[in-house]
Amino acid sequence: MPFRRHPRRPLFFAAAFRGLLLLSVLGVGGCSNSPHPEPLAEKSENGAPWKARYSALPEDPRSLDPQVTYDNVSRRIMEPVQECLLEYHPFKTDPYELRPCLLTQLPVRTEREGGGISYQCELKSGILFHDDPCFPGGKGRELEAKDVEFAFQRMADPKVECPVVSTLQDYIEGLGETFEAARKSGEFDYSKPLSGLKVTGRYTFEIRLKEAYPQLLYWLAMHFTSPVAREAVEYYDGKTHEGVARELFRFHPVATGPFRIAEWKRNTRIRLQRNPGYRTTAFPTEGWEAAQEGLLRPLAGRALPLVDEVSFTIFRESIPIFLLFRQGYLDGMGVGKDAFSSLITPSKDLSAKYLERGVTLHRDTEPSTYFMSINMEDPVLGPNKKLRQALSAAFNAQGYLDVFFNSVPIVAEQLLPPGIAGYQKDFRNPYAFNLEKAKALMVEAGYPGGRDASGKTLELTLDTNGGSADERLMAEFEQRQFEAIGIKVKVIENPFARLMEKMDQGSFQISAGSGWGADYPDPENFFFLYYSKNLPPTGKNHSRYKNPEFDRLFETMATMENSPEREQIARKLNMILSEDVPHLLTLHRSVFGLTQPWAPRVQSNPMLEGGLKYAVVDEALREKLRGDWNRKPLWPALLLAACVVSAGTFALNVYRRS
Amino acid sequence: MAAFDLVWVQNLSVFTGYALLGGALWRVAGTERWKAAWHRLRGDRTGMAALALICVFLLVGTLESFSVPQPTGSRTLLQLATAGIPQEKGYSAPLATTTLSVANPTPLAGRHLLGTDALGRDTLVQTLRATRSALWIGGLTSIIYIPLGVLLGILAAFYRGWVDDVVQYFYSTVAAVPEILMLVSILMVLGKGLGTMAIALGITGWVGMARLIRGETLRQVERPYVAAARAMGQSDWKILMRHLLPNVMHLVLIKAVLGFSGLVLAEAVLSYLGVGSPVGTASWGAMIDASRSELSREPFVWWNISTSAGALFLLVLALNLFGDSLRRAFDPKHG
Numbered sequence: 001m002p003f004r005r006h007p008r009r010p011l012f013f014a015a016a017f018r019g020l021l022l023l024s025v026l027g028v029g030g031c032s033n034s035p036h037p038e039p040l041a042e043k044s045e046n047g048a049p050w051k052a053r054y055s056a057l058p059e060d061p062r063s064l065d066p067q068v069t070y071d072n073v074s075r076r077i078m079e080p081v082q083e084c085l086l087e088y089h090p091f092k093t094d095p096y097e098l099r100p101c102l103l104t105q106l107p108v109r110t111e112r113e114g115g116g117i118s119y120q121c122e123l124k125s126g127i128l129f130h131d132d133p134c135f136p137g138g139k140g141r142e143l144e145a146k147d148v149e150f151a152f153q154r155m156a157d158p159k160v161e162c163p164v165v166s167t168l169q170d171y172i173e174g175l176g177e178t179f180e181a182a183r184k185s186g187e188f189d190y191s192k193p194l195s196g197l198k199v200t201g202r203y204t205f206e207i208r209l210k211e212a213y214p215q216l217l218y219w220l221a222m223h224f225t226s227p228v229a230r231e232a233v234e235y236y237d238g239k240t241h242e243g244v245a246r247e248l249f250r251f252h253p254v255a256t257g258p259f260r261i262a263e264w265k266r267n268t269r270i271r272l273q274r275n276p277g278y279r280t281t282a283f284p285t286e287g288w289e290a291a292q293e294g295l296l297r298p299l300a301g302r303a304l305p306l307v308d309e310v311s312f313t314i315f316r317e318s319i320p321i322f323l324l325f326r327q328g329y330l331d332g333m334g335v336g337k338d339a340f341s342s343l344i345t346p347s348k349d350l351s352a353k354y355l356e357r358g359v360t361l362h363r364d365t366e367p368s369t370y371f372m373s374i375n376m377e378d379p380v381l382g383p384n385k386k387l388r389q390a391l392s393a394a395f396n397a398q399g400y401l402d403v404f405f406n407s408v409p410i411v412a413e414q415l416l417p418p419g420i421a422g423y424q425k426d427f428r429n430p431y432a433f434n435l436e437k438a439k440a441l442m443v444e445a446g447y448p449g450g451r452d453a454s455g456k457t458l459e460l461t462l463d464t465n466g467g468s469a470d471e472r473l474m475a476e477f478e479q480r481q482f483e484a485i486g487i488k489v490k491v492i493e494n495p496f497a498r499l500m501e502k503m504d505q506g507s508f509q510i511s512a513g514s515g516w517g518a519d520y521p522d523p524e525n526f527f528f529l530y531y532s533k534n535l536p537p538t539g540k541n542h543s544r545y546k547n548p549e550f551d552r553l554f555e556t557m558a559t560m561e562n563s564p565e566r567e568q569i570a571r572k573l574n575m576i577l578s579e580d581v582p583h584l585l586t587l588h589r590s591v592f593g594l595t596q597p598w599a600p601r602v603q604s605n606p607m608l609e610g611g612l613k614y615a616v617v618d619e620a621l622r623e624k625l626r627g628d629w630n631r632k633p634l635w636p637a638l639l640l641a642a643c644v645v646s647a648g649t650f651a652l653n654v655y656r657r658s
Numbered sequence: 659m660a661a662f663d664l665v666w667v668q669n670l671s672v673f674t675g676y677a678l679l680g681g682a683l684w685r686v687a688g689t690e691r692w693k694a695a696w697h698r699l700r701g702d703r704t705g706m707a708a709l710a711l712i713c714v715f716l717l718v719g720t721l722e723s724f725s726v727p728q729p730t731g732s733r734t735l736l737q738l739a740t741a742g743i744p745q746e747k748g749y750s751a752p753l754a755t756t757t758l759s760v761a762n763p764t765p766l767a768g769r770h771l772l773g774t775d776a777l778g779r780d781t782l783v784q785t786l787r788a789t790r791s792a793l794w795i796g797g798l799t800s801i802i803y804i805p806l807g808v809l810l811g812i813l814a815a816f817y818r819g820w821v822d823d824v825v826q827y828f829y830s831t832v833a834a835v836p837e838i839l840m841l842v843s844i845l846m847v848l849g850k851g852l853g854t855m856a857i858a859l860g861i862t863g864w865v866g867m868a869r870l871i872r873g874e875t876l877r878q879v880e881r882p883y884v885a886a887a888r889a890m891g892q893s894d895w896k897i898l899m900r901h902l903l904p905n906v907m908h909l910v911l912i913k914a915v916l917g918f919s920g921l922v923l924a925e926a927v928l929s930y931l932g933v934g935s936p937v938g939t940a941s942w943g944a945m946i947d948a949s950r951s952e953l954s955r956e957p958f959v960w961w962n963i964s965t966s967a968g969a970l971f972l973l974v975l976a977l978n979l980f981g982d983s984l985r986r987a988f989d990p991k992h993g
Contacts, residue, residue: 319954338955346763403748403776449729457731466932469948473776475937480777486731491937493850 033630035329036311040262040273044308051617052309053599054331055610056321060266060314065250066223067154067162072609078223080272080310080612082255083280085121085148086221090603090611091287095421095562096521098221101281102127102143102256107207107217116173117212121220123148123203123227128277130260134235140277143256145205147227150190152197153178154233155224157188164224166538171213172196190230212559218520221607229254256280258305258613272310272612279303283614295600305613328626331599331617335592340406344592348408357625358597365410365590366606367417369526370515371583372462372478377544378509380460388581390441391510392431394485395478395584399433404474408592412585414574415526419606421562422523422570429585430578438485450486459488463502464512466493471513478512504536506544514542514583521607523570524558530582543582550576598622665725665732672723675797686907695908695987705983711976718786719793736787744768746778752961773961776948785965787940792973794852795859795925796918802860804914807867812902814868815875816894825872829865837862841924845933855934859924867913874906908988912981919977926970942966 039052061074066082069075087101100106107119129140155162156178169176174195182188193199198206209216219225232254236246246252253261258280262273285300299306313330315321322339324330335343345351350361374391376382397411413429416422431437442448447458460482464475472493479489494502502508519525528534531554532546550573557569577583595601598621602614686692699705722736733741744767749758752773756763766774772781814825832840844858878884879902887897928934929943949963 338951341955341957399747403778450731464937468932469944469950472932472937472944473948477777479938483731488731489938493932493937 033327035313035324037269040271040309044274045276049619050309051307051619052311053307053612053615053617054329055310055312056324056330056333057270057312057314058316061270063250064253065160066226066228066253066255067151067160068250069223070163075223075609077261077270077272077312078253079257079609080259080305081253081257081261082223082226083257084221084223084226086217087281088221088605088607089284089287090605090608090614091284091289091292093419093605093607096419096605096607097287098217099284101221102227103220107220112208117209119207119209119216120200121148121205121207123205124280125203127256127280129229129232129256130254130275131277132232132254134229134231134254140254141229143227144202145199147229148205148225149193149197149199150230150233151224151226151228152194153188153190154228156182156194157190158183159188162224164219168219168224171209171211171216173208173210214559214561215520215522215524218522222519226255259310262309267314269314270312272312274305274308278305281613292602296602299602299616306616307612310612310615325594325596326629328596328622328629330596331622332593332595332601335594337404337406340592343594344406350594354594357629360595360597360600362593362595362601362604363408363590364593364604364606365418365588366517367419367521368515368517368589369412369415369417370513370586370589371412371415372586373503373508373511373514373543373583374581375506375508375510375544376546376582377506380458381509384445385580386441386445387447389431390438390445390447390485391482391487392429392581392584393434393438393441394487395481395586396433397586400474400477401587403477404470405587409587409590412587415529415577415583415585416523416570416574417518417526417588420518420521420523420526422567422574424571424574427574431581435484442485447486450488457486457488459490460509461490461492462510462512463492463494463499463508465496465499475512503542506536506542510584511542515589516540517589518607523566523573524554527554527557527570527573530554530577545580545582547576547580596622597625665727669724672720675801676720686904689904691908691988695984699983699987702983702987704979705987708976708979708983711972712980715789715973715976716793719789722787722790723794734787734790736783740780740783740786743770743780743783746770746774748774748778749776749959750774750778752781758957758959772965773959775945775962776952781961781965784940784945785942785969788942788945788966789969789973791852791929791935791939791941792922792925792970795856796921798853798856799859799863799921800914800918802856803863803867803917804910806860807864808871808903808906808910810864811868811871812875812898812906815872816879816898816902822872825868829868832862833865835862838927841928842931842933845928850933850936852935852939855925855928859921863917863921866917867910870909870913871906874909875902878902878905908984912984912988915977915984916981919974919981922970922974922977942970946970 036054039050041050044050057073057076059073061069061077062071063069063074064078064081066078069078083101085100085102086098086106089097089099098106102123104122104124107121110118110120112118123143123145125142127143129135129143131138131140135141152172152175154160155165155168156175158179165175165179169179178188178192178194196208198208200206207216232252233249236249236252236254238248239246251264256278258275258278259272260275261270263269263271281304283299283302283304283306288296318336318338321330321333322336325333343351343354344361349355350359372395374381374388381388398407401407401409401411410418411432413432414424414427416424418425431441439449442450446452450458452458462475462478462482464478465471466475475491475493479491482489499511503511503514516526516529529540530543530545530547530550531539531541532548532551533539534541535544536542553569553573553576557566557573560566560569593601598618600616602616603611605611687696718736721739722734724735725732726735726738746766747757747764750756750766750770750773751758752771753769754766754773755769756765757774757778770780770782772785774780775784810825810829814822840862841858844861845854848854848857884897884901887901892900925934925941926943926946929941930947932947934943935941945962945966949959949966952959952962
């Protein structure tokens with residue numbers, strides 16, 4: 001028997017060696033690179049395989065209170081959870097069409113005796129709120145007209161801070177008066193009914209307007225008028241009751257939508273689960289384009305929603321979204337600046353690699369217009385129309401799009417974006433980029449070569465939203481545009497809140513990066529930005545534009561029903577603004593989006609925030625393709641094992657020899 | 659004409675700055691100690707190479723600081739010298755013939771040794787122009803913090819007692835506040851700009867100088883020559899100015915050179931944080947900040963960050979090497 005010193009030590013080495021080997025094999029074979037947790041269930045109630053959609057979200061929703069939420073990110077979660085009285089038809093976008101959602105039919109307009117307009121509405125019966133502990137027995141109760149009344153009262157409650165009261169109070173009876181009274185007394189009395197909303201039956205109610213306002217129907221398709229259960233608001237008060245902490249209502253919506261929130265892990269993910277009791281709407285039976293026939297015909301009339309789960313993962317950076325999409329772990333993504341060049345070819349098509357995979361490219365134009373506001377009360381810019389025109393002609397909007405947006409958006413020639421009644425397809429901004437014209441206009445404006453009569457260089461300040469490197473580059477670009485016609489531009493970078501404050505106070509000359517996205521597809525929602533009775537701080541006329549002719553035409557147009565005459569007026573308003581240049585137009589936002597072959601796009605209505613209840617997914621195809629795209633190569637595992645074996649053998653040998 | 663006044667103020671201040679520096683050096687250059695140090699320094703090859711590099715940066719910064727009125731507004735000498743380099747439409751790689759834009763590659767108007775940035779500006783020219791920000795910050799701050807630190811340090815050590823207590827109290831308090839937080843908050847209050855940045859850095863920067871000078875002066879005050887001057891009935895002011903100050907001046911020079919590199923870095927850091935140089939002023943920190951997104955795009959843009967970081971590295975390295983050489987040259991032990 002050979003002599004062995006310290007017989008235990010080699011045993012330890014050998015054990016460790018075996019352990020390492022085991023670990024490396026397990027580690028390679030056992031893990032998956034899926035970033036998602038297991039789905040909420042394996043099978044849906046009827047035994048069909050569980051269908052889950054995976055999306056990305058840039059940040060947590062700020063609030064899911066229907067009377068408060070105004071930002072897009074929150075609305076993406078709000079929409080599938082909380083439904084509105086009316087909704088946009090998912091396919092009919094030219095022109096946009098409303099269809100009833102919680103209501104049985106579109107509201108009926110009636111003239112009241114002694115002036116005023118009323119809309120008679122009726123809720124569908126049998127719509128149930130989500131099951132929630134705030135209701136007796138935890139069972140959701142039926143939706144009634146009093147819930148709509150409660151929602152309207154909440155709009156008038158100053159403590160709720162509804163952002164659209166200032167607009168609606170001009171039209172809905174009693175809204176402004178109640179709001180003012182409650183603000184003075186500091187207390188809102190929910191027992192007193194609001195005169196603008198009269199409950200006339202269990203399911204029926206009447207909305208009373210001071211004057212004609214056809215846009216009211218659009219407001220009924222927004223969340224501000226969505227019914228709210230009083231029990232839920234009272235129950236979720238953010239305090240601790242009997243040792244149990246309750247969330248705030250704005251983080252715990254209790255509604256009637258096709259989905260409900262199953263999990264919300266802050267800064268990580270939100271998971272929505274199908275509401276099994278949802279019967280309110282069904283898949284439309286017509287209205288789609290012929291090309292979609294094959295995909296959509298089988299879905300016509302089906303119960304909604306079409307998937308069981310929607311999982312949103314929160315990503316603050318854009319690169320992981322692209323990587324996970326490439327591996328098949330996200331069903332869709334927006335094409336950002338970073339990944340643009342590897343996804344899109346010079347001719348604006350999808351690159352071959354992704355085309356082969358069956359990925360589809362979508363181009364979405366949002367009904368929005370971006371511009372720089374000019375302060376019309378500024379002593380230099382306000383009275384000098386030619387100077388404003390010169391500024392407009394000096395700004396190379398196409399160059400701006402090429403540098404910062406990969407040339408995807410459309411150069412804005414007019415205030416109205418495409419798709420809004422009154423948009424003129426072949427209208428060209430008379431003061432679009434033309435450097436020679438800009439220089440000539442500068443001469444007419446009294447600043448030849450950028451100098452005034454005494455030879456002093458004209459100096460303007462440009463207020464921007466500062467902070468990021470991109471914003472800085474944009475500001476430098478804008479600065480250089482105006483320097484080309486001899487104007488010296490001083491850029492002031494502001495934190496966002498400070499910029500808003502300056503715009504409200506009117507303490508700026510030119511403010512970069514303003515924009516307006518349509519609340520509803522109506523020209524009134526854009527032209528009111530220049531209506532003289534809509535001045536800040538309550539209004540949005542940041543340019544402080546005042547023009548009696550414009551006001552007169554606007555007032556006529558605002559309360560008209562859509563008609564050719566109305567479009568005619570919209571065109572006139574457009575001409576006035578183009579000539580007066582209270583803003584420097586830049587772009588209509590447009591973005592590229594991608595969808596995976598297993599999750600084809602069903603609708604692309606820009607007025608919907610995702611339209612998740614119409615979303616479809618082919619689970620089996622995803623499983624297969626994801627496996628193909630993520631083949632685990634064997635060689636790293638073998639290499640690792642070989643390294644471990646050789647190092648272990650070497651160590652043992654060294655030990656034995658010593 | 660009124661419009662040109664600002665340009666001439668700037669030109670004049672650059673000139674004054676050089677004159678002051680030259681005058682100060684001229685005054686001390688005659689002394690035995692400085693002559694010996696210069697002799698030693700000339701034998702130090704690294705130190706001389708670093709000095710040469712610093713002079714190149716100084717030259718570039720000076721060219722960018724002198725402006726000449728032109729019909730289309732004032733232009734700096736550097737801008738005039740590089741006016742022949744054409745403006746492009748967007749990113750282009752070093753020596754490329756088309757823009758990097760995959761969507762819309764257009765032929766370039768000229769070749770660019772180190773490529774162009776997002777707005778189509780030549781990266782090399784931008785980097786050279788950014789030298790001005792770095793040097794101005796270093797120079798302006800030095801004008802603020804050196805006199806402040808030297809004066810307070812020397813007074814504290816000379817008078818001791820309550821003067822010393824007050825000075826020590828102040829610099830301990832300033833040193834106790836985290837520097838970057840203090841800088842950012844001062845800049846938030848005063849607003850962006852090279853001048854405000856220099857003030858902010860000056861307010862936080864004098865502590866090190868005051869400490870060093872106080873320590874050295876404490877040592878010098880005990881030396882017989884000070885006692886002799888006192889015995890001869892010289893005034894405090896004369897003792898301070900004629901005897902103590904020249905004897906601590908070499909420390910001021912070493913500390914100023916080493917501190918300059920810290921200031922150049924601070925400018926880059928503040929611009930990177932977005933509170934530094936204003937829009938329209940080239941700055942290495944802002945270029946590095948912009949390249950965060952450039953590195954994550956595909957194909958990625960590496961030339962902006964490499965060039966600006968390289969220039970920053972070279973200047974800081976040269977200043978540090980030269981500072982070390984100065985210290986060695988003045989060190990009596992090496993004599």
